[in-house]
Amino acid sequence: MYTSSTNIRVHYALTDQMGVVYHGNYAQFYEIGRTEALRQIGFTYKSIEAMGVMLIVTDMHIRFLRPAKYDDLLTVTITLKELPAHHKIIFDGAIYNEQKELLNTGVVTLYFMNAQTMSRAELPKEIREKLQPYFETT
Amino acid sequence: MYTSSTNIRVHYALTDQMGVVYHGNYAQFYEIGRTEALRQIGFTYKSIEAMGVMLIVTDMHIRFLRPAKYDDLLTVTITLKELPAHHKIIFDGAIYNEQKELLNTGVVTLYFMNAQTMSRAELPKEIREKLQPYFETT
Amino acid sequence: MYTSSTNIRVHYALTDQMGVVYHGNYAQFYEIGRTEALRQIGFTYKSIEAMGVMLIVTDMHIRFLRPAKYDDLLTVTITLKELPAHHKIIFDGAIYNEQKELLNTGVVTLYFMNAQTMSRAELPKEIREKLQPYFETT
Amino acid sequence: MYTSSTNIRVHYALTDQMGVVYHGNYAQFYEIGRTEALRQIGFTYKSIEAMGVMLIVTDMHIRFLRPAKYDDLLTVTITLKELPAHHKIIFDGAIYNEQKELLNTGVVTLYFMNAQTMSRAELPKEIREKLQPYFETT
Numbered sequence: 001m002y003t004s005s006t007n008i009r010v011h012y013a014l015t016d017q018m019g020v021v022y023h024g025n026y027a028q029f030y031e032i033g034r035t036e037a038l039r040q041i042g043f044t045y046k047s048i049e050a051m052g053v054m055l056i057v058t059d060m061h062i063r064f065l066r067p068a069k070y071d072d073l074l075t076v077t078i079t080l081k082e083l084p085a086h087h088k089i090i091f092d093g094a095i096y097n098e099q100k101e102l103l104n105t106g107v108v109t110l111y112f113m114n115a116q117t118m119s120r121a122e123l124p125k126e127i128r129e130k131l132q133p134y135f136e137t138t
Numbered sequence: 139m140y141t142s143s144t145n146i147r148v149h150y151a152l153t154d155q156m157g158v159v160y161h162g163n164y165a166q167f168y169e170i171g172r173t174e175a176l177r178q179i180g181f182t183y184k185s186i187e188a189m190g191v192m193l194i195v196t197d198m199h200i201r202f203l204r205p206a207k208y209d210d211l212l213t214v215t216i217t218l219k220e221l222p223a224h225h226k227i228i229f230d231g232a233i234y235n236e237q238k239e240l241l242n243t244g245v246v247t248l249y250f251m252n253a254q255t256m257s258r259a260e261l262p263k264e265i266r267e268k269l270q271p272y273f274e275t276t
Numbered sequence: 277m278y279t280s281s282t283n284i285r286v287h288y289a290l291t292d293q294m295g296v297v298y299h300g301n302y303a304q305f306y307e308i309g310r311t312e313a314l315r316q317i318g319f320t321y322k323s324i325e326a327m328g329v330m331l332i333v334t335d336m337h338i339r340f341l342r343p344a345k346y347d348d349l350l351t352v353t354i355t356l357k358e359l360p361a362h363h364k365i366i367f368d369g370a371i372y373n374e375q376k377e378l379l380n381t382g383v384v385t386l387y388f389m390n391a392q393t394m395s396r397a398e399l400p401k402e403i404r405e406k407l408q409p410y411f412e413t414t
Numbered sequence: 415m416y417t418s419s420t421n422i423r424v425h426y427a428l429t430d431q432m433g434v435v436y437h438g439n440y441a442q443f444y445e446i447g448r449t450e451a452l453r454q455i456g457f458t459y460k461s462i463e464a465m466g467v468m469l470i471v472t473d474m475h476i477r478f479l480r481p482a483k484y485d486d487l488l489t490v491t492i493t494l495k496e497l498p499a500h501h502k503i504i505f506d507g508a509i510y511n512e513q514k515e516l517l518n519t520g521v522v523t524l525y526f527m528n529a530q531t532m533s534r535a536e537l538p539k540e541i542r543e544k545l546q547p548y549f550e551t552t
Contacts, residue, residue: 011449012459013300013442015293017346020288023195024165031162035425035485045426046485057161061199070293071449071460098462148323149311151304151436153486155429162427166289173287173347183288184347208431209311209322299471300445304437333437337475 002080002134004037010072020067027060030093033076037091041130051124053117055089059109073098077112083128083135087112087120108122140218142175148210158205165198167274168231168244171214175229178182179268189262192255193227197247204241211236221266221273225258278410280313280357286348296343303336306382308371309352313367317406327400328391331365342379349374356373359404359411363388363396416494416548424486434481441474444507444520447490451505455544459528465538466529469503473523482515487512496550497542501526501534 006031016022035045048055068074079092093106112121146167150161154160175184186193206212217230252259289365292298311321324331344350355368369382392396430436449459454519462469472504482488493506528535 006488009446011442011446012292016288017291017293017295018192019293023167023198024162024289027162027165028425031427032425054156055466056202058202059200060161060202062197063197064194064198071458079507115332147308148306150303150430151307151438154426154433155431155433158430162425169289170287172286182347209320269314294468299474300438300441303441307438330432331530332478334478336437336478337474340470340472350438 002037002041003077004033004040004079005075006033006036007077008032008074008125010068010070010074015070018067020069021072023062023064026064026095027097027102027104029074030060030062030074030078030091030108033078033093033106034091036076038127041127043050043085043127048114048127051126053121053124054113054115055106055110056113058088058111060106061108062104062106064104066097066101068093068097068103069097075078075129080131080134083131084112084123087122089123093123109126130135140175141215142171142178142180142216143213144171144172144174144215146212146214148206148208148212150208153208156205157183158207159210161200161202164202164233164242164244166201167212167233168198168216168229168246171216171231172248174245175218176215176217176265179265181265181268186262186265187253189264191259191262192251192253193248194251195246196226196249198244199246200242200244203224204235204239206233206235206241212241218250218272220268221269222250223260224260227261243252248259277291277395278313278317279353280309280316280352280355281351281378282309282310284350284352286344286346286350288346288387291346294343297343297348299338299340302338302340302371302380302382305350305371306336306338306354306384307350310367310384310386313354313356314403317403319403319406323398324403325365325391328403329397329400330389330391331386332389333384334364334387336382336383337384338380340380342373342377344373344379350379356407356410359407360399363398364390364392365399401403416455416493416545417491418447418493419489419491420447420450422446422488424482424484424488426484429484432481434483435486437476440476440509440518440520441507442477443488443490444474444492444505447492447507448522450488450490451492451494452541455541457541457544460539462511462541463529463530465540467528467538468529468537470526470527471522472525474520475522476518476520477546480511480515482509482511482517488517493546494500494545495518497545498526498537501536503537509528528547 075096114121213234233241248258351372371379388397489510526535
């Protein structure tokens with residue numbers, strides 16, 4: 001299992017007239033979480049694109065429990081429960097406020113795609129090697 | 139069953155550098171679809187708020203099949219498969235491009251909330267009466 | 277002078293917790309206004325890109341008088357006061373609500389760029405010919 | 415003169431299909447810059463609202479020189495050239511990339527408003543006292 005955590009400050013543009021973060025904006029927060037999860041093991045999304053691989057979101061499921069508010073300092077946690085076997089990678093996410101309350105959970109599935117052929121691709125070997133140690137059982 | 143359909147033109151701000159609509163923006167399209175579905179039976183979201191009732195998104199599940207592109211004229215269909223029994227209302231959505239290709243499906247669950255007490259509320263009677271005929275079996 | 281007008285419905289995502297449209301979102305409204313202004317004389321932005329020309333925003337100046345609100349049906353007017361002499365085109369915009377109140381004005385300057393060389397380009401001849409009649413004095 | 419500086423990482427949602435940050439998104443960056451400028455002297459926007467005062471954007475003028483790109487780590491500088499005399503406060507902003515290239519400048523004018531009467535208000539005394547030392551000449 002690999003877990004990563006990132007902080008995000010809620011700015012004004014992200015709120016709506018209900019006085020909370022607009023529900024559609026959490027997709028961005030989970031995307032930032034995924035990007036930082038990859039950066040923490042040494043990869044930028046740019047570096048993955050340079051390997052000729054794209055990541056396409058194919059499924060997003062968010063369950064909303066409590067709203068985030070303006071100026072909240074959120075924590076986004078992203079967990080890989082399994083090392084991707086093939087083209088599919090599933091990021092289990094959760095967002096907390098500063099009081100450690102769970103605001104919502106988001107499970108986002110992406111496919112690795114060959115950027116040229118636009119057909120399904122494998123998890124790049126370089127990333128697999130970095131992730132492997134987190135999934136070794138003893 | 140009640141079904142409604144709305145057109146949305148994709149403007150530049152909604153695209154991302156992959157050259158397609160950013161996946162997080164479909165939440166907005168489904169919201170526009172719900173709003174217009176309600177307007178078509180005679181209710182604005184404002185008029186619902188005036189009844190002292192708020193609608194809170196509690197679950198959103200989107201499955202992405204094909205991307206929408208800049209300047210596409212999309213059709214969002216919203217279907218109520220069941221008349222809400224209590225506080226929960228489920229909108230089944232789908233988005234198509236002009237070639238009638240299915241781009242993605244989105245199931246969004248909302249709760250009716252009493253705006254003052256912030257506790258769960260019933261579907262307002264006025265809306266139930268308007269929707270009832272669509273769910274009558276013979 | 278060429279003037280065009282477009283309607284935009286304010287959806288929930290565009291509001292902020294002040295209960296009005298977030299000020300940064302008007303850039304989108306003016307962009308939609310420009311796109312529809314071009315469409316009304318027979319050009320899509322896509323068709324312009326197909327001519328090998330890009331339009332880059334170089335200056336945007338918005339003066340805010342009154343806020344737009346959720347579900348308002350706005351009218352965006354876009355005026356070309358002069359036929360572009362060279363690479364620069366200036367769109368004078370204004371946004372009104374249904375009560376015909378002026379909400380804000382926005383002057384946006386764009387440059388035509390050669391998409392390959394990324395150097396300044398001329399207004400494409402096809403567009404000039406369509407616009408010419410609006411600027412003829414008698 | 416009071417100057418403040420803040421870093422912002424460009425995430426995917428902020429790009430458009432030109433492969434750069436959508437021009438309308440810089441309003442958000444300048445807003446984040448203003449918020450952090452206030453935080454650095456000890457005020458959150460929330461704490462200002464708690465004083466019964468709102469800040470309304472009345473004018474925004476952005477000049478675009480170079481585009482920001484995905485994953486760029488931007489620096490937003492915000493400068494107050496003058497201590498606000500009355501209800502008007504002018505924030506002079508500039509955004510730089512990691513190569514210290516100037517990407518764009520943005521001058522944003524806001525009015526302090528009494529949140530109850532919605533009439534123009536003064537710069538709150540507490541903020542004036544904090545800012546005063548930066549504007550003292552010797």
